[in-house]
Amino acid sequence: MAEIKYDFLFVGAGLFNATIVSKAVKKGKKCLVIDKRNHIAGNIYTEETHGINVHKYGAHIFHTGEKEIWNFVQEFAEFNNYINSPIANFNGKLYNLPFNMNTFHQIWSDVITPDDAKNRIEAQAKAMKMALNGNEPKNLEEQAISLIGKDIYEILIKGYTQKQWGRKCTELPTSIIKRLPVRFTFDNNYFNDRYQGIPIGGYTKMVEKMFEGAEIRLNTDFFDEKDSLLNLADKVVFTGMIDEFFDYKFGELEYRSLKFESEVLECKNYQGNAVINYTDDKTPFTRIIEHKHFEFGVQPKTIITREYPKTWSRGDEPYYAVNDTKNSELYQKYKALADTQNKVIFGGRLGMYRYFDMDDTIMAALKVADEIL
Numbered sequence: 434m435a436e437i438k439y440d441f442l443f444v445g446a447g448l449f450n451a452t453i454v455s456k457a458v459k460k461g462k463k464c465l466v467i468d469k470r471n472h473i474a475g476n477i478y479t480e481e482t483h484g485i486n487v488h489k490y491g492a493h494i495f496h497t498g499e500k501e502i503w504n505f506v507q508e509f510a511e512f513n514n515y516i517n518s519p520i521a522n523f524n525g526k527l528y529n530l531p532f533n534m535n536t537f538h539q540i541w542s543d544v545i546t547p548d549d550a551k552n553r554i555e556a557q558a559k560a561m562k563m564a565l566n567g568n569e570p571k572n573l574e575e576q577a578i579s580l581i582g583k584d585i586y587e588i589l590i591k592g593y594t595q596k597q598w599g600r601k602c603t604e605l606p607t608s609i610i611k612r613l614p615v616r617f618t619f620d621n622n623y624f625n626d627r628y629q630g631i632p633i634g635g636y637t638k639m640v641e642k643m644f645e646g647a648e649i650r651l652n653t654d655f656f657d658e659k660d661s662l663l664n665l666a667d668k669v670v671f672t673g674m675i676d677e678f679f680d681y682k683f684g685e686l687e688y689r690s691l692k693f694e695s696e697v698l699e700c701k702n703y704q705g706n707a708v709i710n711y712t713d714d715k716t717p718f719t720r721i722i723e724h725k726h727f728e729f730g731v732q733p734k735t736i737i738t739r740e741y742p743k744t745w746s747r748g749d750e751p752y753y754a755v756n757d758t759k760n761s762e763l764y765q766k767y768k769a770l771a772d773t774q775n776k777v778i779f780g781g782r783l784g785m786y787r788y789f790d791m792d793d794t795i796m797a798a799l800k801v802a803d804e805i806l
Contacts, residue, residue, distance in 0.1 A: 438665050439465045441805075443647075444655045445672035448791060449781035450478050451643035453670060454800035455509070455806075457750075458646035460806050465665060466644060467653040472637070473644060474617045475672075477791065479635030483697060484732045485725045486635035490752075491691060491710050491723045491740055493636060496629035497792035505795060509581040510639035515727055518621040519720075530710065531623050537678035540584055547617035548668040554615070557582025574607035580613050597742050599690065617649060621776040625750070626792075631727045663743035663776070668805060670796035673752060675767045683766045686786060688751035692741040694718075703735050716742060754786045763795020778805065 441457055443450040446468035454464050472478050476490040490659075494517045497503055506512070521528040529535040537550040543768070544550050561570075561578040570576040573594065577586045591602055598605055614625075632639045654700040655662060655673065663669060671678055676686045707726035711718060718739040723737055745751050771779045780801055782789050789797065 438669060439463045439476035440667055441465070441674075442467070442470075442669045443474065444662075444669065445781065446470070446473040446640075446644070446649060447781060448477055448640065448738050448794050449672050449784075449798045450670055451640045452505075453780075453802045454647045455645075456799070456802040456806055457642040464647040464653075464806070466647050466649045467655060467662070468649075468651055469654040471651050473642040473649060473651070474637045476551040477636040477640070479637050481635065482736060483734045485730055485734075485739070486728060487695065487724045487735050487736055488722065488727070489634075490750075491693070491738075492720075492727075493622075493791065494727070495791050496626040497623040498626040498628070498794070499792060500628070502792045502795050503549070505799070506632075506639070507791045509642040510632035510634070515631045515707075516629060517623040517708070518706070519623060519710055520624060521589050521593075521712045521714075522705050523592075523712045524715075528589060529621045530589070531614050531616065531621075532581065532589070532620060534619045535621060536585075536589075539748065540588060550617055553737075554585070557584060559695060568785060569608050572603045573607060573609050574602040576607040576610050576622050577602070577613065580610070581615060589712050591712075592716075593712040593719055595714055596717075599744050601744065601773070608756070609656050612629060632635075633728065641710055643647075669777045670801065670805075671779050672784045673778050674783045675764070675771060675779050675786060678777075678779070678784075679767060679770055682770070683763055685747075686763055687755035687757075687760050687769070688745035688749075688783075689750050689753040690743045690745040690749040692743055694736050694741070695736060697701060698735050698737060700735055701731070701733060703737050749792060753788060754782065756787065760786075765780045 440462040441464045443454060443464060443466040444539045446466050450466060454466060457464050477487050477493045480489050495512065517529045521530050521558065521795055534547065534550060537544045544553055553571040558579050558581065561575060565575065570579055577590050593697045608764055690697065704723050706723060707722055708722055710720045718741045720740050723735055725732055778801060779785060780798060781794065
């Protein structure tokens with residue numbers, strides 16, 4: 434058996450483990466971090482190209498309502514004042530997001546006041562509720578229309594959601610849309626959170642600072658040398674796929690994956706906004722990201738990325754858990770098995786099989802840090 438050399442082994446060099454490492458190193462703990470990729474920072478990795486910080490795995494905008502979390506990230510980066518105000522493109526027409534008075538006027542030109550908008554939405558939602566005849570919505574389509582009416586659903590939700598999940602909205606569970614944020618003000622700020630922005634210089638530099646004092650091994654696949662790695666440390670924090678850790682003992686959990694196509698363009702400004710969602714079902718990608726706008730760039734070139742959702746299969750990068758009833762029940766079997774592990778703690782989106790925003794990730798990681806330090 435290999436000699437224990439570290440207090441902690443962290444499998445995965447993303448934000449969850451970076452948060453714990455930043456606390457552990459301060460306590461004098463010896464930490465080893467491994468990742469199968471050739472870089473740190475996980476899915477929030479940014480890479481500088483032509484002076485632009487490119488979000489290699491999709492747009493990441495930091496936002497939180499928690500002052501504790503905001504103060505924590507300030508230790509590692511200075512943030513700019515970027516406000517997320519995405520645009521939707523539906524068959525060549527542009528709409529503001531999230532749903533607000535600008536959006537409602539763009540959809541219904543005779544809607545001018547908040548009361549106009551409320552009445553239009555309520556009338557359309559009422560039609561669906563009458564059709565349901567007192568029954569609960571059975572699928573995402575019925576749920577969405579009963580919340581915001583048919584027009585907003587058809588233009589801004591249906592096509593985008595079907596592309597994102599690879600299924601018709603009539604086949605998706607209502608749980609995906611528990612509520613839909615509707616604002617009766619002219620406000621295009623996507624998040625309600627008080628604190629938001631992008632780290633100046635990119636996320637990779639921020640995560641580098643979080644990992645200071647730890648040993649990092651990249652291009653290292655945990656499963657290639659699982660037993661010997663497990664024996665290197667007293668405790669292991671694992672942020673990979675929980676089903677893979679247990680060799681798919683109960684079967685595969687479902688994930689959604691993504692494909693990114695990036696290109697450098699010989700122009701200063703391609704689309705005028707960092708994020709434009711394509712909400713029709715004919716366009717194969719869900720959005721185009723123009724990276725320079727996250728940091729108000731004025732470089733002579735620009736870089737755009739088209740984002741294509743796809744079905745995950747082994748070998749693909751998993752991005753989103755599919756939290757329907759079947760997968761949630763399967764995850765509970767894996768979680769019960771994970772709870773019997775004395776040495777290994779499971780964390781992050783893949784280890785906990787749930788969607789996390791960055792502030793949720795940090796909050797969950799700080800909780801683990803408190804428990805294990």
